[in-house]
Amino acid sequence: MNDENVLKVGTNEMELVDFRIFKYEGDEVYEGIYGVNVAKVREIIRVPKLTELPGTPEFIEGIFDLRGVVIPVVNLAKWMGVNPPEEADKNARIIITEFNNILIGFIVHEAKRIRRINWKDIEPASFTGGSGALDKSKITGVTRIEDEAVLLILDLETVVQDLGLYSPSDGKISKENEGFSGNVLLLDDSHTARKIIKDALVKMGFDVIEANDGKEGLERLEDLADMYGEDIEKHVKLIVSDVEMPLMDGFHFASHVKNDTRFKGIPIVFNSSISDHFSEDRGIKAGGEAYLVKFDANTFYDEVARVVRAHIQ
Numbered sequence: 001m002n003d004e005n006v007l008k009v010g011t012n013e014m015e016l017v018d019f020r021i022f023k024y025e026g027d028e029v030y031e032g033i034y035g036v037n038v039a040k041v042r043e044i045i046r047v048p049k050l051t052e053l054p055g056t057p058e059f060i061e062g063i064f065d066l067r068g069v070v071i072p073v074v075n076l077a078k079w080m081g082v083n084p085p086e087e088a089d090k091n092a093r094i095i096i097t098e099f100n101n102i103l104i105g106f107i108v109h110e111a112k113r114i115r116r117i118n119w120k121d122i123e124p125a126s127f128t129g130g131s132g133a134l135d136k137s138k139i140t141g142v143t144r145i146e147d148e149a150v151l152l153i154l155d156l157e158t159v160v161q162d163l164g165l166y167s168p169s170d171g172k173i174s175k176e177n178e179g180f181s182g183n184v185l186l187l188d189d190s191h192t193a194r195k196i197i198k199d200a201l202v203k204m205g206f207d208v209i210e211a212n213d214g215k216e217g218l219e220r221l222e223d224l225a226d227m228y229g230e231d232i233e234k235h236v237k238l239i240v241s242d243v244e245m246p247l248m249d250g251f252h253f254a255s256h257v258k259n260d261t262r263f264k265g266i267p268i269v270f271n272s273s274i275s276d277h278f279s280e281d282r283g284i285k286a287g288g289e290a291y292l293v294k295f296d297a298n299t300f301y302d303e304v305a306r307v308v309r310a311h312i313q
Contacts, residue, residue, distance in 0.1 A: 012214075012252035014122075014244070016115045017041050017095060018151065019108040023082035032082075033151045034108075035115065035143075037244060039274045040156070042096040042103065044111045047089075060163065061107060071096065072165060073105040079159065084109065097156060099273040101293055104160060115151075117143055122153065122246045124189065124212075140189065141246040155190075157273050180205035180308065182237035183224070187217040187253065188271075189245045193294065197240060197271060200297055204304065206237065214248030217241065218256055225262055233265045237308050241288075243272040243279065251286040258287040267307045271300070 016035035023030050050062030050073055059078035063070050073094060077084050094105040125139035140155045184206040188194045198208045209224070211217040217239075221232075228235045239257065241250040250270055257263045269290045270283040283291040289310075290303040 012119045012249055013116055014038075014119060014249065016117060016151070016153065017044070018112040018115050018145075019093075019095065020110040020112055021077050021080065021082065022084050022088040022109050023077070023080075024085060029085050033145070033149055035151050035153045036095065036097065036156060037153075037274065038114060039276055039279050040097045040099045042098050044093050044095050047092050047094055047107060057163075064105075066096065066103075069103060071103050071105045073107060074159070074163065075107045077107070077109065079163075099157060099275055100295075101275045102160075102165070104156075104165060106156070115145070119214075119245070119249045119252065120247055124246045125152075140244065180237075180305070181207075183207050183209055183235055184237060185209050185211065185217060185220055185224075185239045185266075187211045187214060187240070187245065187250065188242040189213055190242070193242065196295055197300070200300055201240070201304070204301065213245035214241070214250060214253030214256075216247075217253050218248075221257070221263055230262075232262060236266050237311070238304065239266055239268045240271055240304070241268060243270055243274055243283070251282055254283075254286040254288060265311070267311050269304060269307055271295070 015038035021032040052062045088109045093111045122141040243250040275293045280291040
């Protein structure tokens, strides 16, 4: 990949694999436009011969061996409960994804292109409900593309949890809180993720201030600056931030924090489902003192404790 094509730290941009799912709506074929973060995509391949798994739901097509790793494969159209046209499979591909340190393949009808999009152009999903398996809880954001078409960014982690292929830690911590105190600012657009992380931080002894995205996180920091003035770094012990968030991502948020003399001394820990080394490197360059993959409670405790202790004056 050429240097000019690499996403720079703090640009508030992401790259999406644009893929399509076709379905009948009455007598018409509807083209559903979806996206997944390139950082979660290992590769895109033609559909190989799959080994069926007896007793599994029909949308789990089977498994196959990818260079010595057994990959489960989910048919997204079947999972969504859509009725595709017969010719939909002629350009079918498997998107091999990696997140939370697991590999899973998703069959889509067409992998179209890679799009670079600014997070400020991605809005949180505001619709409610939906037909079949697809509803608001499975969408992390929406954005407009050409011809005013709408692209939906799928929350594949939620899909995988629903399928029982991955479950996050329940947040149990096997250690004492060792006297931690003060405020922690927590940024994550997922209510479920915020609850798990908040519970872990509260068990450590912290008071938690929540924000849905980087933009709201900066607003919370301004509120705290008004409250504590020049002593803000003594009262706000840590920032824990997700990476993928509508409006402003975690890296762009961190660049704002580290360029503000009032906040630059507050340590940042990134906590993301993206498990590739490139994103970890970007997190450290953005000013993070740790990059964690969601979610192991005791690893989280160890890293948070390490970072906070390093800043105790």
